[in-house]
Every structure is written in C-alpha cells, then in structure tokens.
Amino acid sequence: DAMVIQNPRYQVTQFGKPVTLSCSQTLNHNVMYWYQQKSSQAPKLLFHYYDKDFNNEADTPDNFQSRRPNTSFCFLDIRSPGLGDTAMYLCATSRAGQGGHEQYFGPGTRLTVT
Amino acid sequence: GQQVMQIPQYQHVQEGEDFTTYCNSSTTLSNIQWYKQRPGGHPVFLIQLVKSGEVKKQKRLTFQFGEAKKNSSLHITATQTTDVGTYFCAGRGLGYDMRFGAGTRLTVKP
Numbered sequence: 001d002a003m004v005i006q007n008p009r010y011q012v013t014q015f016g017k018p019v020t021l022s023c024s025q026t027l028n029h030n031v032m033y034w035y036q037q038k039s040s041q042a043p044k045l046l047f048h049y050y051d052k053d054f055n056n057e058a059d060t061p062d063n064f065q066s067r068r069p070n071t072s073f074c075f076l077d078i079r080s081p082g083l084g085d086t087a088m089y090l091c092a093t094s095r096a097g098q099g100g101h102e103q104y105f106g107p108g109t110r111l112t113v114t
Numbered sequence: 115g116q117q118v119m120q121i122p123q124y125q126h127v128q129e130g131e132d133f134t135t136y137c138n139s140s141t142t143l144s145n146i147q148w149y150k151q152r153p154g155g156h157p158v159f160l161i162q163l164v165k166s167g168e169v170k171k172q173k174r175l176t177f178q179f180g181e182a183k184k185n186s187s188l189h190i191t192a193t194q195t196t197d198v199g200t201y202f203c204a205g206r207g208l209g210y211d212m213r214f215g216a217g218t219r220l221t222v223k224p
Contacts, residue, residue: 031210042202042214043157050210057211090156096210102147103204103212105156 003027004106006091012112013081021076021109023091032074033103034066035090043090049074050096081113118205120215128223133190135218137203144206146179146186151217152199160188160201193222 004025013019023032030051035043047056049068063085065077078085088108094101117140127133137146145164149157161170163179163186170177176189186203200219204212 033212035214040219042216045211045213048211055209055211092157094210101210102159102162103149103157104159108156 004091004093004104006089006106006109008109009107010110010112012114014114015083016080019078019081019111021078021089021091021111023074023076023106024072025091025093025104025106026072027093027095027104028071029093029095029104030071031094031096031101032068033090033092033094034064034074034076035092036085037088037090037108038086046076078111081111083113085111086113087111118203118213118215120203120218122218123216124219124221126221126223127193129195130192133193133197133220134187135201135203135220136185136187137205137215138185139205139213140184141207142183144183144208146183146206147204147212148177148186148188149202149204149214150199151202155199157202190220193220195222195224198222 007022033048034046037043046060063079067075088110090108091106092103094103120137147162148160151157161177166183167181168179174191178187200217202217203215206212
C-alpha cells in the first residue's frame with residue numbers, strides 16, 4: 001500500500017547529541033512537510049519542500065535542518081537537541097495541484113531529549 | 115503572518131449530543147482542510163473546502179467554509195464514542211504551507 005513511513009518510531013537522544021529522523025513515501029508526492037507536535041498542541045510546521053525547493057518557516061530554529069535527496073525521502077536533522085525539542089515529529093506529503101491538496105501523515109517519530 | 119484560531123479548545127459532550135468547532139483565519143485562505151487525530155495517533159485527513167460558502171457533508175459531519183474564505187466550522191450531529199479525538203482545521207494561504215489551528219479536543223461520555 002502507498003504510504004508515508006517514518007523511522008525510527010521512538011528515539012531517545014542526549015542533550016546536544018545530533019539526531020536524524022527519516023521519512024519516506026511511496027505516494028510519489030512532490031511536497032513533503034516536517035511538523036513538530038508537542039503534547040496537547042497543534043502540529044507546528046517547521047519547513048516543507050516543493051520538489052527540491054526548500055521552504056523554511058521564519059520561526060524554525062537554525063538547529064533544525066532538512067535534506068531531500070530524492071522524491072521519496074526526506075530527513076530532519078537536529079544538530080544540537082535541547083530539552084525543549086522533546087516532541088512528536090510528523091512527516092506529511094501532498095500532491096501540489098490546482099485547488100489545494102490533502103496531506104498524508106506518517107505515524108510520527110517520538111523524540112525524547114534527556 | 116497567517117494565523118488560524120480555533121475554538122473551543124475542549125468540548126465534553128454526552129453521547130448523542132451535537133458538537134461544533136470553529137476556525138477563523140486572519141487572512142483569506144485558498145482552502146481549508148480538516149483533520150482528526152485520535153489519542154496517540156497522527157492527523158488523518160477528513161475533508162477539504164475550496165469554494166466560498168461551500169458546505170460538505172460526510173454522514174453525521176457537516177463542514178462549512180465562510181463566504182469570505184476566512185472562517186470554517188465542523189459540526190457533528192448525534193456524537194458517538196468513536197468521534198473522540200482532536201479535530202484540527204488547517205488553512206492554506208498562497209503557497210503550499212498549511213497553518214493548523216490549535217485543535218478542539220472532543221470527549222464523549224457514553
């Protein structure tokens with residue numbers, strides 16, 4: 001089945017130790033998103049790619065970086081995680097087109113920074 | 115920048131009662147989408163509204179998009195325990211970025 005896959009599902013890292021989260025999709029969607037969702041809050045958009053065009057949100061910390069080597073994969077790199085970065089990280093994809101596009105979310109990676 | 119406000123934050127109803135959540139944007143939206151997130155799960159797409167004044171129905175769920183394309187609502191008739199979860203609206207401006215409302219957490223008492 002076509003889907004959005006995120007690995008790992010759970011990640012524990014130490015304060016300041018770099019971590020990479022991955023997302024892959026079999027939907028062949030041209031837009032990929034990374035969201036951060038803290039407990040009982042709404043998903044907060046960090047950045048998105050339209051094909052290879054990277055779009056960073058103004059309030060996304062420099063500590064967060066992303067790579068999209070090809071259509072199927074997208075990575076979220078947190079260079080020096082802080083305790084406040086503990087959250088669920090959601091990847092989503094959509095197909096850009098006239099009238100808008102629904103987003104398909106992956107199951108998320110729950111990151112804990114200790 | 116574009117902001118999407120959503121109320122109420124929480125709603126607790128008795129099974130069989132109706133439920134409504136409202137979203138309001140500070141700017142005109144290209145479209146608005148609604149998602150449902152079950153506890154411990156990820157957001158799941160429900161519907162997208164594009165046209166001014168659009169109304170769509172999915173069984174007991176009714177979605178509306180305002181004439182000015184700045185507000186939207188989701189109404190559930192005769193709630194069931196399976197409706198439990200957090201309902202988010204997400205508005206799209208000119209680009210491909212989506213802004214989520216804060217969400218309304220619905221609990222249903224059997």
